[in-house]
Structure formats: structure tokens, C-alpha cells
Amino acid sequence: GASGSVHLVVRREDRENNSNCIDGADGTAVAARSKKKYALKKVIPNTELEASMLKVEIEVMAASRHPNIVRCFATFRHEGAFWISMEHMSGGCLTDVLDFLQKKKLCLTEPHIALILRECLKGLQHMHLHRRLHRDIKSDNVLLCGASGRIKLADFGFVAQLTEERKKRNTIVGTPYWMAPELIRGCEYDHKVDVWSLGILAIECADWEPPHINEAPMQAMMLITTRPPPKPR
Structure with a gap:
């Protein structure tokens, strides 16, 4: 094991x-x-x-x-x-928190969103320093510890390993609504795709859901690649 x-x-x-x-x-x-x-x-x-x-x-x-x-x-x-x-992360995933807030018509405050992003960035920085890309940053993969309040990244099924010989990748993976344009286009990409997805996560935290969530996945991917970067509502 x-x-x-x-x-x-x-x-x-x-x-x-x-x-x-x-x-x-x-x-x-x-x-x-x-x-x-x-x-x-x-x-x-x-x-x-x-x-x-x-x-x-x-x-x-x-x-x-x-x-x-x-x-x-x-x-x-x-x-x-x-x-x-x-x-074991007893607090569940961030998606559950956002769903609960949406039902109550409540929103995360800017300090709360900043805290979530800061903790995610710490985990991403560690991965990027070891030449690993997450490629699937989203609220489902942000887990919370109920006792300590610790925020952690999880679910590395799409992780890519970058080597000195190949510092960029060109495989298409990830969850459509959080994906960076270069990922969708099949272009070469690097750690910046995780930064894009983290930005979409920030919008998700502010709006309860990511941009284009009501569109079919293929339509959403077309919008992501043809429109300017999205902003919170």
C-alpha cells in the first residue's frame, strides 16, 4: 500500500x-x-x-x-x-456549506472567502513547488475539519506530474465549469490552470455556484473559451 x-x-x-x-x-x-x-x-x-x-x-x-x-x-x-x-475531515466539503447558505439566502463574507482561498493557495503552492498540478480545484475538493476549522485540498485523480523535460502538459482533464481556457482548447498549460480554477472557486464562494453552471457542459466550455474571464454577479 x-x-x-x-x-x-x-x-x-x-x-x-x-x-x-x-x-x-x-x-x-x-x-x-x-x-x-x-x-x-x-x-x-x-x-x-x-x-x-x-x-x-x-x-x-x-x-x-x-x-x-x-x-x-x-x-x-x-x-x-x-x-x-x-x-477524516468531519466538516465535509465546501460544496455542502455553499448549498446550505444558498438555501438560507446567506452569503460568505469577504473575510471568509479570503480565508478559504488563502488556505487553498498554501496547499497549491506546496504542490506546485513539487511540480504537481491539481487540475480539478472546485468546492467539492475543498474539505473542512469541523473541530479545528482547517481547510484542505483533496481528490487528486486529475493530478499531473511536471518534469524538467516537460514543464507543460496538453491533456484535457478537469471539471468543465472550473476549467481554464487553455485546458479546454487542448493547448499546453502549466500551474496557471490551477490559479484560474481557484479564481472560479472564489466566484463560486461569492455566488454559491460557478459561472455558466446552468449551461450544458459543452456550451459552458464554448463560453469559457470565447468570452472574457467571468466576474462575480
């Missing part, structure tokens, strides 16, 4: 019927306990490409020891699925 020596035993019924289960785009996370509470992420890759991307995610999380990046402790495979034990 990945670095770490945590041994977890989770009963099948706990994995399948856990009330603290969260379904994500690439897997399911549940809360698990040994002597300490962990998040246990289950992912079933459908292709070799997905398995390869998952291995990258595991390696990045295991290697990224930073206060603003969710820690990965151990991994194992069972019945075709990858199980990844991660730091």
Missing part, C-alpha cells in the same frame, strides 16, 4: 450501509474507525487508464505532507476495488 502503517478492519455491512457514506465522481467515501476515525475511499476502476489515474492519486496523496492537503495513510485492494484510508 501507500506509505503509512495504519491497519483498518471494516465490516462489509459497515462499508455498504454506512450512514456516513459520500458518493463522489470517482468513488465512495465512508467514515471508518480503528482507534482513530478515518475516511475510507472505495474506488472500482473500470479501465486500465482509470486504475493508472488512481495510482497517481494515491502516490500524490501519500507524498503530499502538508497542513492544507488531506493525508493518505494506507491503501489495499479487495474484490477488485481500491480502498484508500485517508484523513
